[in-house]
Amino acid sequence: MEQRKKGRKRLGNRKRNHNVMLRFNDREYEKLRSICESYHLDISQRGTISPLLRRLVLNGQLEEKDKLPNTSNISYHLNRIGNNINQLVKLAHHKNLRSPNTSLENEIGKTNELLCSLIEIVGENK
Numbered sequence: 001m002e003q004r005k006k007g008r009k010r011l012g013n014r015k016r017n018h019n020v021m022l023r024f025n026d027r028e029y030e031k032l033r034s035i036c037e038s039y040h041l042d043i044s045q046r047g048t049i050s051p052l053l054r055r056l057v058l059n060g061q062l063e064e065k066d067k068l069p070n071t072s073n074i075s076y077h078l079n080r081i082g083n084n085i086n087q088l089v090k091l092a093h094h095k096n097l098r099s100p101n102t103s104l105e106n107e108i109g110k111t112n113e114l115l116c117s118l119i120e121i122v123g124e125n126k
Contacts, residue, residue, distance in 0.1 A: 022053075 024032060036043045041052060 032049070033043050035056075036048065036052060039052060041048045043049060
């Protein structure tokens with residue numbers, strides 16, 4: 001019979017190669033301590049927090065309200081609206097720069113015609 005080595009179990013192809021380091025402020029650490037106490041774990045013992053956090057993260061169910069909405073579609077449409085507004089403003093500026101007084105010239109022409117007709121009417125009445 002083959003004698004097994006004592007110590008940590010071999011993980012084989014389940015070996016964890018990625019390292020994540022967390023830092024907590026005092027308030028967060030106290031919350032972590034209370035979570036560990038609710039599971040009857042001693043936070044000061046080495047190797048108790050990692051399995052707990054791994055289990056909470058990988059097996060925990062997120063509620064739908066905690067997930068962020070997908071904003072990529074909204075930002076795309078806002079960008080398109082902004083482009084359309086910019087095109088309209090550019091067109092408006094271009095038309096005004098080509099002939100800025102077009103409507104003013106028309107109004108002056110109509111006013112001149114009315115004044116001429118008034119002068120003719122006043123001249124006929126004398």
